[in-house]
Amino acid sequence: MYLEQSFHKQISFSSFLFENDFLALFPEIFLVSTGIFLLVYGVITSTSKSLNYPLLSYNISWYAIMALLYTSLLIYNSPINNAVLLYNTLVIDDFTQFVKITCLLSSACCISMSLQYIQTQGDNAFETLILILFAVSSMLFLTSSADFISLYLAIELQSLSFYVLAALKRNSEFATEAGLKYFLLGAFSSGLLIFGCSLIYGYTGVLSFSECAKIFAAGVVPFDGIQAVTTESALVSLGMVFILAGFLFKIAAAPFHMWSPDVYQGAPTPITAFFVITPKIALFAVFLRVFLQSFYDLFPIWQTLVIFASLASMLVGALAALSQSQIKRLMAFSSINHVGYLLAGFACASIEGIQALSIYLIVYIFMNIAVFSILLCNMRHTHNNGLPRIKYITDLAFLAKTNPLLAFTFSIAMFSMAGIPPLAGFYSKAYIFFAALGSNLGVLAVVGVCTSVVSCFYYLRLIRIMYFSTPKTWCSTARVPRTNALALAISLFFLIFCMAYPAPLHLITHKIAIALCV
Amino acid sequence: MDFLFYIFSSLTLVSGALVIQARNPVHSVLFLILVFFNAAGLLVLLGLDFFALLFLVVYVGAIAVLFLFVVMMLNIRISEISEKRLRYLPVGGVLAVLFLFEICILIDNDLIPLLSYNIENTELLANYNQLSFIDWRMFLSTSHTIDALGSLLYTYYFYFFLVASLILLVAMIGAIVLTMQKGIRIKRQQVFLQNTRDFAKTIRKVA
Numbered sequence: 001m002y003l004e005q006s007f008h009k010q011i012s013f014s015s016f017l018f019e020n021d022f023l024a025l026f027p028e029i030f031l032v033s034t035g036i037f038l039l040v041y042g043v044i045t046s047t048s049k050s051l052n053y054p055l056l057s058y059n060i061s062w063y064a065i066m067a068l069l070y071t072s073l074l075i076y077n078s079p080i081n082n083a084v085l086l087y088n089t090l091v092i093d094d095f096t097q098f099v100k101i102t103c104l105l106s107s108a109c110c111i112s113m114s115l116q117y118i119q120t121q122g123d124n125a126f127e128t129l130i131l132i133l134f135a136v137s138s139m140l141f142l143t144s145s146a147d148f149i150s151l152y153l154a155i156e157l158q159s160l161s162f163y164v165l166a167a168l169k170r171n172s173e174f175a176t177e178a179g180l181k182y183f184l185l186g187a188f189s190s191g192l193l194i195f196g197c198s199l200i201y202g203y204t205g206v207l208s209f210s211e212c213a214k215i216f217a218a219g220v221v222p223f224d225g226i227q228a229v230t231t232e233s234a235l236v237s238l239g240m241v242f243i244l245a246g247f248l249f250k251i252a253a254a255p256f257h258m259w260s261p262d263v264y265q266g267a268p269t270p271i272t273a274f275f276v277i278t279p280k281i282a283l284f285a286v287f288l289r290v291f292l293q294s295f296y297d298l299f300p301i302w303q304t305l306v307i308f309a310s311l312a313s314m315l316v317g318a319l320a321a322l323s324q325s326q327i328k329r330l331m332a333f334s335s336i337n338h339v340g341y342l343l344a345g346f347a348c349a350s351i352e353g354i355q356a357l358s359i360y361l362i363v364y365i366f367m368n369i370a371v372f373s374i375l376l377c378n379m380r381h382t383h384n385n386g387l388p389r390i391k392y393i394t395d396l397a398f399l400a401k402t403n404p405l406l407a408f409t410f411s412i413a414m415f416s417m418a419g420i421p422p423l424a425g426f427y428s429k430a431y432i433f434f435a436a437l438g439s440n441l442g443v444l445a446v447v448g449v450c451t452s453v454v455s456c457f458y459y460l461r462l463i464r465i466m467y468f469s470t471p472k473t474w475c476s477t478a479r480v481p482r483t484n485a486l487a488l489a490i491s492l493f494f495l496i497f498c499m500a501y502p503a504p505l506h507l508i509t510h511k512i513a514i515a516l517c518v
Numbered sequence: 519m520d521f522l523f524y525i526f527s528s529l530t531l532v533s534g535a536l537v538i539q540a541r542n543p544v545h546s547v548l549f550l551i552l553v554f555f556n557a558a559g560l561l562v563l564l565g566l567d568f569f570a571l572l573f574l575v576v577y578v579g580a581i582a583v584l585f586l587f588v589v590m591m592l593n594i595r596i597s598e599i600s601e602k603r604l605r606y607l608p609v610g611g612v613l614a615v616l617f618l619f620e621i622c623i624l625i626d627n628d629l630i631p632l633l634s635y636n637i638e639n640t641e642l643l644a645n646y647n648q649l650s651f652i653d654w655r656m657f658l659s660t661s662h663t664i665d666a667l668g669s670l671l672y673t674y675y676f677y678f679f680l681v682a683s684l685i686l687l688v689a690m691i692g693a694i695v696l697t698m699q700k701g702i703r704i705k706r707q708q709v710f711l712q713n714t715r716d717f718a719k720t721i722r723k724v725a
Binding site (some may be wrong): 032087089090127128130131143149154156157164167168170179235405 | 687
């Protein structure tokens with residue numbers, strides 16, 4: 001009954017652009033136009049002589065947080081939750097709405113965590129916030145794209161703002177290297193992606209995901225002449241492999257992960273937090289749609305590749321992180337490791353797999369919010385006052401004595417990342433492994449458990465440094481800023497009590513998994 | 519027309535090889551421009567006149583000129599380049615062979631088999647003949663490339679157009695953020711002073 005109704009809605013909506021499409025797209029329109037307004041406001045105000053050239057970063061970051069929160073409210077209260085928009089180029093359903101709200105809230109969290117950094121660092125480029133706003137709006141477009149062109153355009157918009165964000169500290173050699181490396185490799189991967197799309201278009205003549213799904217569905221068309229086009233074709237699978245390679249590159253999965261440690265290390269810490277936390281969920285959302293909708297009938301081909309990528313990123317993430325001494329590189333390898341688990345859920349391609357993947361994504365976001373809101377606090381070192389940030393993992397030493405509460409929170413986040421039982425990280429990992437076992441992918445589950453044991457070592461090493469090492473120089477925190485404390489409190493609450501009452505998370509992920517698969 | 523196609527495509531291939539082979543980077547940029555011209559010729563042969571012009575304007579007018587600027591500013595030594603010529607051959611060669619295979623597959627396949635395939639099974643043939651097709655060729659009306667492009671891009675696919683404009687906006691903001699220096703110690707160009715400067719007063723004879 002419900003399905004039928006929504007289907008009728010879809011049909012009638014696709015024909016009334018001005019009545020309904022703009023209504024459904026109102027959140028995106030709001031976000032983009034806020035970005036442009038803030039840009040104009042910033043440019044005019046920051047160059048005005050009568051206002052004495054005010055510094056706007058702090059001001060505009062509050063505006064950006066507000067815009068993100070309002071947009072998520074708009075999406076939450078959207079009158080239309082199920083539609084195909086703008087002549088089959090965008091799609092809205094429960095899945096996209098959920099992913100969009102998660103994107104918006106997590107990026108609002110990222111900005112609010114870095115407020116103090118913005119204030120103290122004195123890097124007064126308010127354009128950073130505008131670029132973040134555009135990146136987030138491109139993620140919204142990305143999640144709801146239903147067409148290869150809109151997919152490509154949204155990815156380009158996102159990655160172009162990311163290149164600039166990575167290179168923002170142009171005086172630092174690391175940041176320039178990060179930006180350049182990200183730009184060159186990202187452009188290459190975009191090239192692969194668009195080449196795959198063009199192969200598919202050249203072969204089938206359609207661009208929309210749902211039309212592709214119809215063409216690849218074997219046995220629908222009665223003539224053998226047309227059936228030869230369908231599943232067996234080498235060209236379609238070649239195009240699909242190219243698209244998959246582009247995707248794996250964008251999420252930094254293992255054979256294509258080379259850029260991510262350098263970029264995460266070189267970018268300013270708030271930007272690193274943004275890179276780690278937000279884009280993964282949007283990219284996963286759209287590629288789940290591509291691979292489970294369009295390419296579902298080519299499942300055996302892409303499953304092997306995804307399994308391989310998953311195994312490789314689990315191993316690389318676990319083993320390469322052992323030798324890292326810089327905390328941002330460590331977090332980069334840990335995120336590669338997490339991507340391996342996420343891809344294990346992807347490879348299942350079942351409803352359980354998608355549900356496990358979305359639970360894992362949400363837990364991943366919370367864990368990283370906890371870690372980065374600690375890293376973004378101001379720290380005082382005894383050996384150099386000039387550098388108030390944590391850079392090496394040994395910088396954390398003695399934190400347990402100087403600020404026991406913060407150390408406790410950090411260790412909870414680390415325990416959760418390592419997957420120690422009563423915390424949320426364990427729950428999500430276990431769910432992924434059960435899904436993998438359910439889809440007969442025992443290898444992934446076994447290797448996943450082994451690598452998670454290996455990764456325990458470096459997570460626990462951080463805790464050992466905080467609690468048990470007695471260094472010559474030690475760090476103490478300045479007062480934790482209120483916004484960081486709020487983010488920490490929420491994420492800590494989630495990490496500890498998720499296991500006690502997981503039903504809401506379960507229900508909502510089940511709902512979105514079904515929305516994607518049906 | 520076939521003759522023209524062979525001329526254009528062989529020239530494209532030859533000058534594409536020369537882009538890599540040329541020792542002087544300026545020469546290779548010039549060969550690159552030749553590649554673009556020949557590709558534009560191929561596009562004209564396909565009947566895509568607007569795209570051919572766009573190709574010339576964008577690639578030759580903007581990108582190749584940018585390349586030339588960069589190459590001339592960088593002061594690359596020719597000996598450095600010739601050293602590394604064969605270094606990337608293994609990887610590049612493997613990729614080239616792969617692409618060759620792909621193209622072979624592509625030529626073998628009919629891209630979109632429409633009505634012109636053989637049906638040998640009589641039963642299927644009977645089915646096929648009973649189908650009532652709309653012969654779309656009867657309803658065909660032609661329009662110019664620009665016409666068709668505009669009428670699609672500004673109506674059905676206006677979303678793509680808007681997102682592309684957002685991409686350009688982000689590129690512009692990025693370029694400005696990464697290059698503009700704000701601060702007191704920056705030497706600025708005083709446009710007004712520079713324009714009002716009198717040529718006769720600026721150059722003086724000393725002693």
